[in-house]
Amino acid sequence: MLNIIKVREDKGPIKFEKDEAKKGFFKVKEGTNTYINDDGSFSELDLRSRVEPWLSSLFQSEHLSLLLGSGLSSAIQYEATESSDNGMSALDFNNTKYKDKIKEFATKSAEKSGRGKPNIEDYIRVANELLRGLEISESDKDEEEVLRNELNTIIENFTRNISNIENTIAIAELDKREKAFQLLVSFLMSFASRTGTRDRLHIFTTNYDRLIEEGADIAGLHLIDRFVGSLNPIFRASRLDIDMHYNPPGIRGEPRYLEGVAKYTKLHGSIDWVETDTNNIRRIGMPFGAKTLTPFLEAANVSENYQKVMIYPNSSKDRETAEYPYVELFRDFAAALCRPNSTLVVYGYSFGDDHINRIISDMLTIPSTHLVIISFNDKEKRIMNFYEKCGHSDQISLLIGEDIANIKALTSLYLPKSAIDKNSIKMAELIKARIPTKDDKTGREDKE
Structure with missing residues (x-):
């Protein structure tokens, strides 16, 4: 290697x-x-x-x-x-009719940034932008709801992948x-x-x-x-x-x-990190190695709305x-x-x-x-x-x-x-001061 x-x-x-x-x-x-x-x-x-x-x-x-x-x-x-496993592998959208477009634009974004293959952050970012566009245009309310639900599922699965990484370490031998x-x-x-x-x-x-x-x-x-x-x-x-x-x-x-x-x-x-109903970002008390985020979201009064989890969509x-x-x-x-x-x-x-x-x-x-x-x-x-x-x-x-x-x-x-x-540092300083180094000897010979 x-x-x-x-x-x-x-x-x-x-x-x-x-x-x-x-x-x-x-x-x-x-x-x-x-x-x-x-x-x-x-x-x-x-x-x-x-x-x-x-x-x-x-x-x-x-x-x-x-x-x-x-x-x-x-x-x-x-x-x-x-x-x-870093948990960053892409999770495909299957239910929305825009799934091919999401994959296409996520791939273009990854190639533009030099990453090559798109990861989960690329998919989440593109889906968020598409969802925002549907909200603004109000042209397809049914598809907007389908995309929102599937995005929520994608983020839930993503958090489970991250939790699983912690869990495998926590329960290891x-x-x-x-x-x-x-x-x-x-x-x-x-x-x-x-x-x-x-x-x-x-x-x-x-x-x-x-x-x-x-x-x-x-x-x-x-x-x-x-x-x-x-x-x-x-x-x-x-x-x-x-x-x-x-x-x-x-x-x-x-x-x-x-x-x-x-x-x-x-x-x-x-x-x-969760965005609460009061528009605050809170860090919830989730133990290291917990298998799922669900009960802790309920305690934060955001139920199972995984879009409230503060995951950064790559842009x-x-x-x-x-x-x-x-x-x-x-x-x-x-x-x-x-x-x-x-x-x-x-x-x-x-x-x-x-x-x-x-x-x-x-x-x-x-x-x-x-x-x-x-x-x-x-x-x-x-x-x-x-x-x-x-x-x-x-x-x-x-x-x-x-x-x-x-x-x-x-x-x-x-x-x-x-x-x-500090003792090692002091000792090194004393040795350098008392014992001439190779460079010191060379310098003295040059002067002579």
Whole structure:
């Protein structure tokens, strides 16, 4: 399996694959210019010594953001159950007479955005636009009702698919489930372990499931989002920049950041976000692993109206990003990324959403920003297309391939350890000050 890496001073992507003759070693693909040995081979430890320090330095940037896609959920689900499904496969409309038109336009939308085959979001978006047109024209009331009922069924089945992903993880064998969540916790804390002098980690996700929230609960990581309340939190557009601080013993008036806190934004909504009759967006109390959303919708007084569930219909025209609550979510995304000395790490996101890609491209126009793309694969070539077309390749690091970007390899070899170890940092500073490095010796010899 082909892997791609670009870190530090690499001028371009380096392609390599496993060396079948030497366990734990890789070999560079022919024709690739690189810094590697003359025979083109290197070990996992060689790669770790090059990648881990680089990521450690980037993770301590002034501003750090993490964008997670369905690849993370698939990775954890596979570790727990040895199978995975992102739940995004298209669900066909069968009853409406416009079913062929819906499929046609969903396919065109997917092709235009570079996704190839349409997914469920494309179908929901096109159906919503058609339904709105029928409501405005009032030309076919019977068909309008048929389409509304079928759209409701499609969304219900979609939420069941997402719930099933959670359920398969929640009921997996205890040993496998615990190991899967240990990987998730280690992954999240590698990013969240930042010193109190740095801005908070901001986690963004396009996922509808609550795997990240479950992992944060297990890790003791407190997530701050736009919801306010305890039983049925309400989405607040007026949320201030709330944070958590503590007063050190013996020091008054100098509060410090509380460790283990991160900001959290679900860009595309969630299966437990519901629009109530009072026009509020509430997060309902749905346990992780629940098989169906139905009883929780009844508790929210919206019965079985699944169109009240806040699922983001993908749009190439960004129509939905101008509507509540998505306008607030994407404003948070742009504000967190597009500022100096900012680093964005992307994992499990396939670069299939134009409205997200555009904000990332805007971020890279600031010279002090950096983008790290980590992906298990790039079957549709969307990641490499983005890399080649953005025009800021020097500000992009790549880790692509199942040998380096799988969740086990990442957490054990390439991501920084999930702890704020000030003793190690101090020791490294003392060693550097007392023991001359190779560069120091070379500099002294040149002077002599």
